[in-house]
Structures are given as C-alpha cells and as structure tokens.
Amino acid sequence: KPALRLILGDQLNHFHSWWKEDPKSFTVLIVESKDEATYVTHHIQKVIAFFLAMRNFAEWLESKDFDVKYVALNDKKNAGSIADNVRAELKTDRYTAFHYLLPDEYRLDESLKKLADSIELPVETFDTEHFYTSRTDVAEMFEGKKTFLMESFYQKMRKKHGILMDGDSPEGGKWNYDKQNRKSLPKEHKVVDAKRFKRDVSELVDLLKAEKIETIGRIDPKNFLWPVTRSEGLAMLRFFIDECLSNFGDYQDAMKRDEWSMYHSRLSFCMNAKLLNPKEVINRVEEAYHNDKKKYNLPAVEGFIRQILGWREYMRGIYWAKMPDYAGLNYFDHKRKLPSWFWDGKTKMNCLSQAVGQSLDYSYAHHIQRLMITGNFALLAGINPDEVDAWYLGIYIDAIEWVEITNTRGMSQFADGGIVGTKPYVSSANYIDKMSDYCSGCHYDKKKKVGEKACPFNSLYWDFYHRHRQKLQNNPRLGFVYPTLDKMDKGKVEEILLQAHAYLENIDEL
Ligand code: FAD
Ligand code: SF4
Numbered sequence: 001k002p003a004l005r006l007i008l009g010d011q012l013n014h015f016h017s018w019w020k021e022d023p024k025s026f027t028v029l030i031v032e033s034k035d036e037a038t039y040v041t042h043h044i045q046k047v048i049a050f051f052l053a054m055r056n057f058a059e060w061l062e063s064k065d066f067d068v069k070y071v072a073l074n075d076k077k078n079a080g081s082i083a084d085n086v087r088a089e090l091k092t093d094r095y096t097a098f099h100y101l102l103p104d105e106y107r108l109d110e111s112l113k114k115l116a117d118s119i120e121l122p123v124e125t126f127d128t129e130h131f132y133t134s135r136t137d138v139a140e141m142f143e144g145k146k147t148f149l150m151e152s153f154y155q156k157m158r159k160k161h162g163i164l165m166d167g168d169s170p171e172g173g174k175w176n177y178d179k180q181n182r183k184s185l186p187k188e189h190k191v192v193d194a195k196r197f198k199r200d201v202s203e204l205v206d207l208l209k210a211e212k213i214e215t216i217g218r219i220d221p222k223n224f225l226w227p228v229t230r231s232e233g234l235a236m237l238r239f240f241i242d243e244c245l246s247n248f249g250d251y252q253d254a255m256k257r258d259e260w261s262m263y264h265s266r267l268s269f270c271m272n273a274k275l276l277n278p279k280e281v282i283n284r285v286e287e288a289y290h291n292d293k294k295k296y297n298l299p300a301v302e303g304f305i306r307q308i309l310g311w312r313e314y315m316r317g318i319y320w321a322k323m324p325d326y327a328g329l330n331y332f333d334h335k336r337k338l339p340s341w342f343w344d345g346k347t348k349m350n351c352l353s354q355a356v357g358q359s360l361d362y363s364y365a366h367h368i369q370r371l372m373i374t375g376n377f378a379l380l381a382g383i384n385p386d387e388v389d390a391w392y393l394g395i396y397i398d399a400i401e402w403v404e405i406t407n408t409r410g411m412s413q414f415a416d417g418g419i420v421g422t423k424p425y426v427s428s429a430n431y432i433d434k435m436s437d438y439c440s441g442c443h444y445d446k447k448k449k450v451g452e453k454a455c456p457f458n459s460l461y462w463d464f465y466h467r468h469r470q471k472l473q474n475n476p477r478l479g480f481v482y483p484t485l486d487k488m489d490k491g492k493v494e495e496i497l498l499q500a501h502a503y504l505e506n507i508d509e510l
Contacts, residue, residue, distance in 0.1 A: 001094060001095060001096045002024065002025055002026045002027050002067070002094070002095060002096065003025065003026040003027075003095060003096055003097040003098065003099050004026070004027055004029055004086070004089060004090060004094075004095040004097070004098050004099070005018060005026045005027065005028050005029065005098075005099040005100070006028075006029050006030075006031075006082070006086060006098070006099070006100040006101070006112075007028055007029070007030050007057070007101065008082070008101070008103060008108065009030075009036065009050045009051075009053070009054050009273065010050070010104060010272055010273050010274060010400055011101050011103075011128055011274055012053055012054065012057040012230075012273050012274050012275050013128060013129060013130055013274040013275075013277070014057075014060065014230050014275070015129070015277065016101075016128070016129050017129060018126070019061075019064065019066070023064065023065045023066045023067065024067075026066075026067075026099070027067045027068070027069055027094070027095070028058075028061055028066055028067065028068045028069065029068075029069045029071070029085070029086065029089055030054055030057070030058050030068065030069070030070050030071070031071045031078070031082050031085045032051055032054065032071060032072050032073040032075075032078070033078075033080065033081055033082050033085065034073065034078065034080050034081075034211065034213070035080055035081040035082070036082065037073070037208075037213045038213060038214065039107070040390055040393045040394045041214055041215065041216050041390075041394045042215055042216070042394050042395075043215060043216055043217035043359075043360075043363040043394060043395050043396070043397065044205070044208065044215035044216070044217050044218070044219045044363075045217060045219055045224070045226065045362070045363040045397055046217075046363050046394075046395075046396070046397045046399070047208060047213065047215060048201050048204045048205070048208070048219070048224065049224075049226045049228055049269055049273075049363075049397055050273065051073070051204060052199075052201065052204065052224075052228040053228040053229070053273050053275060054070075055070070056228060056229045057275075058070045060230075069089060071085055073207055073208075073211050073213075074207060074210065074211055081111070082108065082111070082112075083111050083112065083114070083115040086098065086115060087115065087118075087119070090119060090121065095121060096121065096122075097121050097122045097123065097124065098116070098119060098121050098122075098123045098124075099123070099124050099125070099126060100112055100116075100123075100125055100126070101125070101126050101127070101128045102125050102126070102127060102128060102135070104128070104316070104400060104401075104402045105400060105401045105402060106319070106320075106323040106324055106327075106401065106402075107401065128274060130274045130277060130278070131278065131313060131316060132157060132161065132278065132279065132309065132313050133157075133313045133316070133317060135316070135317070135320040136317075136320060136321075137317055138153060138313070138314060138316075138317020138318060138320075138321055139317060139320065139321035141153060141156070141317075142321075147418065147419070147422070148314070148317075148318060148321070148419060148420075150310055150311060150314045150420075151175070151176065151310075153310065153313075153314050153317070154175070154176075154306055154309065154310030154311075154314070155170075155175050157309050157310065157313065158170065158175070158309065161309070163282060163286060163305060163309060164286060164298075164301070164302060164305060171298065171302075172298045172302075176302070176306065177249065177298060177299035177302045177303060178303065178306075180249065180250075180299040181249040181250065181252045181253065181299055181300070181303045182252070182253050182435075183250045183251060183253075183254065184251075184254050184434055184435050184436070185251055185254040185256050185437075187437075191256060191259045191262055191263070192243045192244060192247075192263065194260065194261045194266070195235075195236060195239040195243075195266075196223070196225035197224070197225055197226065197227055197228075197232055198223050198224070198225065199223075199224040199225075199228075200221065200222050200223075200224070201219070201221050201224040202221040202222065205219060205221045216343065216360070216394060216395060217359070217360045217361070217363055217395065218360055218361055225362075226266075226269060226363075226397060227269070227270055227275075228269075228275075229275065230270075230275045230276070232270075233267070233270035233275045233276045234276070236265070236266065236267060236270065237265070237267060237276065237280075237281060237284060240265040240266075240267065241284060241285060241288045244263040244264070244265065245263075245285065245288065245296060245300055245301065245304065246295055246296050246297065246300060247263040247300070248263045248264070248265075248300045248303065248304050249297060249299040249300030249301075249302075249303045249304070250299075250300070251263050252264075252303055252367075252368070253367075253368045253372075253435055254368075254435055254436070255351075255354075255366075255368060255369060255373070255432075255435055255436035255437075255438065256436060256437055257350075257354060257436075257437050257438060257441060258354070260358040260361070260362055260364065260365075260366075261362075261364065261366060262366055264366045264367070265304070266364065267281060268397070268398035269397045269398045271308075271312075271398075272398050272400050272403065278308050278309070278312065278313075281308060282305050282308055282309055285301060285304055285305060286301065286305065289301040307367075312403065315402070315403050315406040315407060315410075315420070316402050316403065316406075318406050318410065318419060318420055319401075319402040319403075319405065319406050320402075322416070322419065326405065326406075326409065326410075326416065326419075327389075327405060327409070329385070329409060329415045329416045329417070330384070330385050330386075330415050331414060331415050331416065331417035331418075331471070332382065332414070332415065332468055332471065334379075334382040334383055334384050334385060334413075334415070335382070335384050336381060336382045336383045336384060336504070336507070337383070337384065337387060338378070338383050338384075338387040338388065338391055339381075339507045339508050339510065340508045341353075341356065341508065341510070342356055342374070342391055344356075344360070345357035345359075345360055347510055348442075348443035348444065348510060349377075349442065349443070349444060349455075349456060349510055350438045350439070350441050350442035350443070350444075351373045351432050351436065351438040351439070351442070352373060352374065352377060354369075354373075354438055355369040355370075355373040355374050356374065359374075359395050359396070360395075362397075363395060363396060363397040364396065364397055364398075365396070368435065370392070370396075370407070370412065371411065371412055371425050372425065372427060372431065372432065372435070373432065375388075375408070375412030375413065375425065376412075376425065376426055376427055376432075376457070377456075377457070377460075378412075378413065379412065379413050379414065379424060379425070379426055379464070380426055380457065380460035380461060380463070380464045381460060381504060381507060382464075382467075382504075385408070385409050385413045385415040388408055388409070388412075388413055389404070389405055389408050389409055392404050392407075392408045393405070393408075406420055407420075411425065412425060417471075418475075422475075422477050423475055423477040423478055424464075424472070426461060426464055427457070427461065428455075428457050428458045428461040429444075429446035429447075429455040429457045429458055430446075432446075432457065433446050439455075442455070444456065446458075449462075449495075449496050449499065450495045450496055450498075450499040451499075454499060456500075456503045456510055458496075459496045459497070459499040459500035459503065460500050460503065460504075462485065462493070462496045462497070462500070463496070463497055463500035463501070463504075465481050465482070465485060466485065466493070466497060469482065
C-alpha cells in the first residue's frame with residue numbers, strides 16, 4: 001500500500017526530493033478547497049491563479065507517472081476543507097501513512113496538526129525545500145533581543161550563502177545601496193511594457209460563479225495575464241533580467257499614472273506558490289550582473305537581492321517567531337472601518353484611485369504603492385488593522401498570510417509597535433508628489449493643509465502624530481517630528497486637526 005502525500009496550493013515545488021522517489025510508493029493529494037477559496041474574500045485573479053497553477057502542477061506530476069488524486073472545486077466528493085478531504089481519502093483504507101509538507105501558514109499548520117493527532121496511521125512532516133532559512137532561524141538569531149533588525153539578518157545571509165561577496169567583504173564595499181535606489185521617474189521616461197501572458201480562463205470563472213465563491217476585483221476571462229506554470233515563471237524571470245533589472249534600483253520607489261508594474265519583477269506569485277525557487281532567482285540575477293557589469297549596476301542588483309534574501313526570509317522568520325499573537329496586535333488601538341472606496345477605487349484622491357484601481361484590475365500593486373499610498377492612508381486614518389489585513393490578504397495575487405501580515409500589520413501599520421520596522425511609514429503629499437506624477441492630476445491640492453480641496457494626507461499626517469504623541473515622541477527615528485509640530489502656530493495646528501477630523505468623519509466621500 002502507498003502513503004498519502006498532501007500538496008497544498010502554495011507548495012508547487014518541482015524540485016522537491018519527493019519527486020525523486022519511486023512513483024509507486026505514494027499517492028499525491030491536491031485539493032481545490034472551498035474553505036481556502038473563502039477564508040477571506042480573495043481577488044478573482046488570485047483564486048484562478050492558484051487553481052490554474054495547481055492543475056498544471058498535477059498534470060506535470062502525472063506526466064512523470066505519479067499517482068495524483070486531484071479534487072476539483074466542484075467534485076461531488078469534495079469535502080470542503082483540506083483536512084476533511086484528507087480524512088475522506090484516508091477512509092478508503094488504501095494507505096499506509098499520511099505525509100505532508102510543513103505549511104507556511106499558521107492556520108493550516110494548526111489544522112493539519114489537529115488532523116494528524118486524530119488519525120491512526122503514522123504521520124510524517126517534511127520541509128518544502130524552498131526557503132534559505134528554517135521557520136525558527138530568525139527567532140534563534142535574535143533570541144533575547146527586543147528588536148529584530150533586518151539589516152543584520154541580511155548581512156549574515158549574504159555571508160553564509162556567499163551572495164554578492166568579495167571574500168569576506170560585500171561586493172562594492174557596501175552592504176546596502178538603498179539610498180541610491182530612490183529616484184523619481186524623469187518626465188520623458190518611457191517605462192517598459194509589462195510582460196503579460198494570455199490565457200482563456202472562462203471555464204474557471206464560470207466554475208467560481210457556479211460554486212458561489214465570492215470574490216473581489218475584475219478579470220478579463222479571455223486574457224489572463226499571470227504566469228502560472230514553472231516555464232512561464234522562468235520566462236517572467238528572463239524578462240525581468242533582460243528588460244527591468246538595470247532600472248529596478250533607480251525606480252524601485254517611483255510611481256507613475258497608469259503604469260502598474262514599472263520595473264518590478266512580478267515574481268512574487270510564482271515564488272510564493274513555489275514554482276520558482278528564491279535561490280534560482282537570486283543566482284540568475286547575480287550571474288547576469290557578473291557576466292555584464294556594463295548593462296547592470298550593483299545598487300539595482302543588491303536592492304533586488306535584498307528583497308528576497310533579506311526581507312522575504314526575515315518576514316517569514318518574524319511570522320513564525322510571533323504567531324499567533326501577532327495577528328491580534330493593534331499598537332495604536334485603531335478602530336475605524338476601511339473606507340468603501342477601497343473596494344471600488346472610487347475616490348477623488350488620485351494616488352489612491354490609481355493604487356486601488358490597479359489592484360482591482362490586476363490583483364497587483366508594487367511595494368511602494370502598498371506601503372506609501374494605501375498603507376500610508378490606512379495608518380494615518382486609523383483603520384483597524386484587522387480590516388487592513390483582510391483587504392491586503394484578499395486583494396493581492398501574492399498574498400499568503402506569512403508574508404502579508406508581517407508586511408501589513410508590521411511594516412505598514414506599525415501595529416506590532418516596532419518589531420518589523422523601527423518607525424511608522426507615513427508621509428504627507430510631499431513624498432507622494434516627489435515619487436510620482438499622481439498629484440498633478442488630482443482633485444486635491446498637494447500644497448494645502450487646510451481649506452477647500454486641501455490634500456487629505458497633509459492634515460491626516462499631523463493628526464496622526466498629534467494623537468499618538470505618547471507612543472511616538474521618544475522614537476529616536478522621529479526626532480524631527482515633534483519639535484516641528486511644537487514650533488507650528490497653535491491656531492494653525494487647531495485648524496489642521498479640525499480639517500483632519502472633518503475628512504475622517506466623511507471618509508467615504510474623499
Ligand atoms: P519586486 O519589487 O520585483 O521584488 C522582488 C521580490 O522580493 C518579490 O517578488 C518578493 O518576493 C520579495 N519582496 C520584496 N519586498 C518584500 C517584502 N517587504 N517582504 C517580503 N518579500 C518581499 N509580498 C508578498 O509576497 N505577499 C504579500 O501579501 C505582501 N503584502 C504586502 C503588504 C504590504 C502592506 C506591503 C507594504 C508589502 C507587501 N508585500 C507582500 C511585499 C512586496 O510589496 C511584494 O512582495 C511585492 O510588491 C511583489 O511584487 P514583485 O514581485 O513585483 O516585487
Ligand atoms: Fe494623493 Fe494628495 Fe497628491 Fe491627490 S494631492 S494625489 S490625494 S497626495
């Protein structure tokens with residue numbers, strides 16, 4: 001009798017050592033679970049990307065002679081949750097053991113542990129063989145320390161894995177070139193056209209409708225553009241290296257009207273689903289740089305590698321060090337509901353209309369839009385982090401809790417009080433105007449703090465610092481804020497706060 005081996009939708013690793021074993025020794029179970037499709041309201045493109053990637057992966061396994069039990073969403077035998085589907089399959093008495101790969105999500109980890117405790121067959125867990133680090137490496141590295149510094153983790157990773165190293169020193173003499181990676185886009189600059197795949201997914205769109213899966217966002221069923229196979233992921237990586245990498249650094253934080261992906265790689269879905277391995281992404285980028293130093297520049301290459309070798313691994317480590325408590329943290333005690341326009345993009349604020357609009361269109365926004373447009377607004381407006389998390393977890397194609405919550409609740413909302421970031425990421429219109437061309441087409445006036453058409457960011461910014469003085473005034477990274485606020489004319493501050501409160505009272509109308 002074979003063992004039953006479960007593969008989750010984000011465990012599509014073609015190079016896992018399981019696939020080197022005798023195909024007759026186990027059966028693979030893959031489930032399109034209704035529970036997974038609805039534990040939060042996902043973007044329609046996200047659900048479809050995962051189901052497509054799972055279907056393609058199952059086909060690949062079958063082509064390698066593995067025995068695959070694929071439970072489709074509308075399969076009469078589909079029991080709903082992953083655990084219930086495993087239970088149902090084990091009831092057939094065909095198996096000697098149950099094996100699963102360690103999930104990346106706390107929720108599924110708990111559910112599979114519970115399942116394992118409840119069955120009589122021997123159960124074994126295996127690593128997904130995807131990340132550079134284990135679940136506990138970050139926690140162990142920072143044991144006893146109050147703050148977990150990404151930069152020191154990242155430097156250790158560079159040394160340990162010999163990435164961008166010149167002997168014992170960092171290539172080029174510096175570990176981090178972030179300061180060089182903050183240019184705004186010159187006016188005449190033409191951004192490269194985003195690479196799109198083209199697939200007719202009408203059948204899956206109909207399936208979701210028939211099964212009454214509630215989703216958000218828009219889709220063109222005849223032109224699904226995301227990569228969902230390993231070879232498409234590799235083509236996307238090739239495109240990134242050839243067409244985007246040399247500009248990635250300079251314009252990493254830049255935003256432009258109607259340019260939805262700029263020079264970003266859009267590899268997060270393929271990596272998070274494990275179709276691409278972070279090591280191969282980093283190795284290919286590093287190799288391209290070493291082979292052609294005229295075309296590529298170190299700040300771009302280092303900046304890109306830091307996101308994956310540094311931030312991505314570090315966020316996962318924080319997640320496992322701090323869950324489940326992390327999901328309930330609300331340092332500022334923020335309680336407001338998310339404005340209605342987060343769900344339809346209908347706001348007069350051009351920056352938000354662009355960032356939310358493209359998220360609805362493509363299930364994607366790049367990092368600085370997530371952090372400094374939508375996240376910035378949510379934090380300034382005091383939105384409940386539970387609501388903010390649910391929105392981010394639902395809307396983005398790459399959103400899986402381990403990397404979503406640490407970025408949203410942690411980096412963006414500072415709801416963890418400073419575990420991930422050392423200060424809240426907030427700004428007034430000044431920063432948004434510097435990094436984008438959004439303000440020039442906006443209903444609001446970027447220069448005004450109060451009065452008609454004053455940009456909401458300008459008053460909300462000071463209102464945020466004013467109401468959280470107790471919690472923030474001793475933050476060493478915010479040294480400039482309170483002296484500036486205290487030097488401002490008292491009457492003027494009053495006016496700004498009144499303006500902010502008026503905006504907050506009518507937040508849905510902004
Ligand atoms: P690129 O800019 O091309 O970067 C390359 C890769 O680096 C990404 O694919 C990603 O794997 C990694 N990376 C970059 N920044 C981060 C980061 N801060 N944390 C972890 N990995 C990073 N990323 C997700 O994968 N899933 C999420 O749900 C998610 N939610 C986010 C929520 C907020 C509020 C913020 C501020 C960031 C979030 N990020 C998330 C991180 C980052 O914004 C995305 O990884 C990135 O935008 C994905 O697009 P890309 O592949 O084009 O990235
Ligand atoms: Fe956004 Fe204000 Fe600029 Fe309008 S003026 S785009 S609301 S920052």
